[in-house]
């Protein structure tokens with residue numbers, strides 16, 4: 001594939017309506033050009049590549065047949081939407097994907113009227129499409145108009161409970177609605193579970209589409225070529241009982257499987273359903289993740305996500321790392337614990353590589369469970385594993401754990417079951433932006449009675465926290481750690497369980513104490529060094545625990561200092577709120593203590609590098625220094641930021 005693609009037809013497409021001027025044969029060429037443009041753009045920005053390449057033809061066909069933005073096209077997750085962005089007026093900015101001030105890597109309402117519903121977490125598209133269909137039928141009125149509603153959902157995302165909740169509701173409401181099931185036999189990792197096997201069976205039987213259509217009398221819904229095949233199949237079917245697909249049982253008409261890379265199939269099918277559908281229809285398309293770009297097709301994850309790369313060789317341009325990633329440190333520490341305790345089991349919700357549990361699965365296949373994109377189930381499953389005498393480590397990104405929150409409360413915390421939550425991607429994550437920020441877990445975990453909540457200040461601490469969690473049998477426990485590489489500290493040979501609810505002193509100083517929870521500690525230390533150079537040496541401590549709080553440490557710091565500042569990589573309502581509550585309850589504020597809490601601001605921060613995002617959040621060393629000077633009333637305005 002060339003580095004700078006020639007795109008003579010694509011150059012004439014500024015909005016999707018332009019596609020309607022081209023013949024079907026020309027649409028084939030546009031699809032080829034769109035694929036090349038997508039590869040070229042992602043080579044510059046990095047990002048989600050494979051999923052977009054797999055839906056190039058589908059994107060062209062949907063936009064050529066339907067009338068967006070009046071028709072609402074809703075991409076599940078949204079990680080496959082780069083070709084859609086190119087066709088919907090954002091081509092000029094496509095090489096800003098996932099960068100500060102640039103295009104989001106997902107669909108986003110504020111970005112374009114062609115993104116009617118934002119996403120980034122999976123399995124929401126059918127609910128959203130149904131909502132638009134119902135709003136349309138009830139006379140809803142929005143600027144872009146309300147036409148058809150089309151959800152495009154992948155086979156991995158289809159496995160989540162939410163998708164089936166929506167199918168159940170849609171089948172009942174019988175609204176005209178289109179669900180395109182984009183089946184590429186991949187999630188981020190190979191998909192798991194019975195639904196995945198079911199889908200494979202659906203298309204393993206070649207004449208299936210004909211047989212099914214004939215059996216259900218849906219022949220008239222199919223375009224010419226299929227109709228003939230179906231009639232032939234009907235003859236073959238005489239006397240043969242064919243059961244409905246799962247989707248038909250849920251009230252959908254089922255069409256497929258069809259080849260999602262063949263516009264000669266996609267265009268007539270979409271045109272037919274657009275002209276004739278009255279109720280909910282599921283169109284099952286078969287595609288290849290990474291289609292058309294060999295390095296993606298051949299990658300283990302089919303090019304799911306990539307760093308910047310060289311288009312010709314496919315070689316990724318990764319910056320060399322100085323320390324192991326937190327994820328890797330967690331994975332190794334867990335393996336170490338698991339080697340000594342055969343009750344330890346691990347649970348991931350479709351993120352084996354992202355959580356590092358792929359290593360656990362390799363070593364202990366029968367003790368590792370990928371439950372698919374099913375965080376709610378994963379949490380309750382872990383709760384029952386704990387109830388059954390196992391020691392589950394439930395490894396879920398902070399942002400995705402939000403989806404399993406009632407299960408955390410109802411199934412884990414209320415029953416005081418010792419589930420160990422390994423919360424990866426805590427804090428601001430960078431290019432994935434606000435949807436993936438691990439901002440809320442401290443707030444939503446630490447308010448639960450009986451939940452222990454820890455944050456690792458560095459990778460050595462993480463090893464100890466894994467050991468602490470393994471040893472903790474008296475109720476649930478959670479530890480959080482960020483995306484990316486560790487601080488490069490000396491690693492302990494082995495993790496040692498920490499005393500629950502005890503922090504540690506880092507340096508003793510005067511006047512002001514900074515109490516850090518999590519990996520901002522390195523910024524705190526930088527700030528402390530800068531302040532020392534000014535003659536103010538702060539006390540620095542690492543809280544380790546947000547729940548239970550180290551009361552002695554906190555009350556001691558409050559008693560011995562004029563001011564106390566807490567800092568954490570989380571939103572309002574987290575560690576700092578618990579500290580404030582303690583100080584208030586103990587009457588410490590009455591004694592005149594100056595208290596400040598540094599938390600993420602009460603806004604959603606758009607994508608940028610994590611460093612830039614923390615600058616926006618006002619949580620880097622310079623901000624901490626400023627906070628200290630402010631609280632001590634030391635004049636500095638203009639001086640530091642000039």
Ligand SMILES: Cc1ncc(C[n+]2csc(CCOP(=O)(O)OP(=O)(O)O)c2C)c(N)n1
Pocket residue numbers: 051054077079080120121122153154155156157158184186187188289349350351373375400403
């Ligand atoms: C609730 C939730 N859990 C996990 C993820 C992480 N994730 C993003 S894409 C993806 C795989 C989706 O697979 P599929 O829907 O088949 O799309 P494909 O990438 O194959 O096109 C996963 C697990 C997510 N975005 N949302």
Ligand SMILES: CC(=O)[C@@H](O)[C@H](O)COP(=O)(O)O
Pocket residue numbers: 048077079120188305354425429432483
């Ligand atoms: C789309 C999605 O949700 C994932 O692919 C996510 O982008 C992975 O993030 P990490 O790169 O932090 O694993």
Ligand SMILES: [Mg+2]
Pocket residue numbers: 154155156157182183184185186187
């Ligand atoms: Mg898939």
